[in-house]
Amino acid sequence: MADTRAFLERGNLQSLIDTIRDAGYRCVGPQSRDGAIVFDTLTHVDQLPRGVTADQGPGSYRLGHGGGQRFFAWANGPQALKPLTFRPRETLWRVLRDRDDRLHFEAADAPVTKTAVIGARACDLAALYIQDKHFLQGECADPSYRAARQELFIVAVHCTHAAATCFCASTGDGPRAAYGFDIALTELNDGFVVEVLSSRGRDLAAGLETAPATPVQLEAAAAAVAAAAEAQSRALPAGNLRNLLFARLEHPRWEQVAERCLACGNCTSVCPTCFCSAEHEVPSLDGSHSERTRSWDSCFNESHGRIHGLNVRAATSQRYRQWLTHKLAGWHDQYGRSGCVGCGRCISWCPVGIDITEEAAAICA
Numbered sequence: 576m577a578d579t580r581a582f583l584e585r586g587n588l589q590s591l592i593d594t595i596r597d598a599g600y601r602c603v604g605p606q607s608r609d610g611a612i613v614f615d616t617l618t619h620v621d622q623l624p625r626g627v628t629a630d631q632g633p634g635s636y637r638l639g640h641g642g643g644q645r646f647f648a649w650a651n652g653p654q655a656l657k658p659l660t661f662r663p664r665e666t667l668w669r670v671l672r673d674r675d676d677r678l679h680f681e682a683a684d685a686p687v688t689k690t691a692v693i694g695a696r697a698c699d700l701a702a703l704y705i706q707d708k709h710f711l712q713g714e715c716a717d718p719s720y721r722a723a724r725q726e727l728f729i730v731a732v733h734c735t736h737a738a739a740t741c742f743c744a745s746t747g748d749g750p751r752a753a754y755g756f757d758i759a760l761t762e763l764n765d766g767f768v769v770e771v772l773s774s775r776g777r778d779l780a781a782g783l784e785t786a787p788a789t790p791v792q793l794e795a796a797a798a799a800v801a802a803a804a805e806a807q808s809r810a811l812p813a814g815n816l817r818n819l820l821f822a823r824l825e826h827p828r829w830e831q832v833a834e835r836c837l838a839c840g841n842c843t844s845v846c847p848t849c850f851c852s853a854e855h856e857v858p859s860l861d862g863s864h865s866e867r868t869r870s871w872d873s874c875f876n877e878s879h880g881r882i883h884g885l886n887v888r889a890a891t892s893q894r895y896r897q898w899l900t901h902k903l904a905g906w907h908d909q910y911g912r913s914g915c916v917g918c919g920r921c922i923s924w925c926p927v928g929i930d931i932t933e934e935a936a937a938i939c940a
């Protein structure tokens with residue numbers, strides 16, 4: 576494929592999966608599972624959620640079947656790319672004790688599989704950019720994240736169906752993916768406009784049976800993405816959220832939202848940018864070795880604020896304030912941008928329907 580804007584017939588989508596797998600990647604793509612769209616190993620186009628839609632609202636996520644022949648007529652599911660690079664649970668290192676009671680330390684070095692993901696959204700790529708800043712920059716780059724990240728090939732799909740919870744247009748992160756992908760697709764009724772961004776994307780796309788995209792197809796693709804932006808009704812408040820939030824640390828709304836918040840941590844689990852983790856010592860029963868594991872944690876967990884026998888965030892209001900002010904204010908100082916990419920997952924998957932845009936608006940008003 577010579578053109579960076581080509582057209583792939585719907586019936587030829589299997590060739591993308593086959594080409595990815597022939598190149599040695601484990602192909603991962605969206606599938607309908609247990610009432611949600613999740614990413615899992617993909618070998619055939621029939622596994623994709625053909626015709627599936629996803630209605631989302633505060634505390635609500637329901638799959639429907641009004642998407643016709645389309646594979647990507649939904650905005651997002653509970654996962655983003657986060658589990659592919661920052662594993663929910665992993666062993667970091669282990670220590671072995673020999674017969675003379677000497678300790679030997681070794682890195683865990685979990686095997687990394689070359690992975691290609693189909694269906695990453697603009698918000699997912701913006702979140703990946705933030706996670707790269709957290710895990711890869713500076714002197715303490717995370718070896719596990721770096722190994723998985725280097726082997727990740729990304730086929731993005733520009734959003735043409737925003738959910739009611741989406742507000743990526745207001746954060747400037749979507750619905751069109753602008754960076755961070757190898758190949759991007761825009762789904763139309765009869766197929767996909769294909770864009771190539773990287774050299775490895777170009778190499779892989781050369782194996783696809785495409786035709787040059789026509790002006791009509793390019794126009795339809797641009798219009799569909801623009802319509803997804805216009806359909807979004809939520810937004811974060813305008814203005815300097817960092818300064819507004821830091822000036823309102825004693826606002827009564829923190830206590831009010833804490834009356835509803837269950838401190839369950841669902842919002843942080845589904846958030847594609849959250850990166851809190853906890854380490855645990857896991858000794859073997861015979862005392863011969865011990866493993867140091869890392870698993871996702873949440874600033875909503877009671878244990879996360881425990882320091883030297885004290886809890887610096889004992890109240891739910893303090894934990895909610897920590898989450899929101901870190902995400903929307905403190906990240907500007909740490910990573911040069913907000914920690915929210917407008918995916919809306921924390922709104923849909925909050926069991927009591929707490930809406931970050933509503934809370935931010937009430938506090939900043």
Ligand code: SF4
Nearest residue numbers: 846915916918919921
């Ligand atoms: S805070 Fe909520 S809307 Fe923002 S990136 Fe995280 S899950 Fe998405």
Ligand code: SF4
Nearest residue numbers: 836837839840842925
């Ligand atoms: S805001 Fe919602 S999802 Fe987050 S901890 Fe509170 S109840 Fe759970």
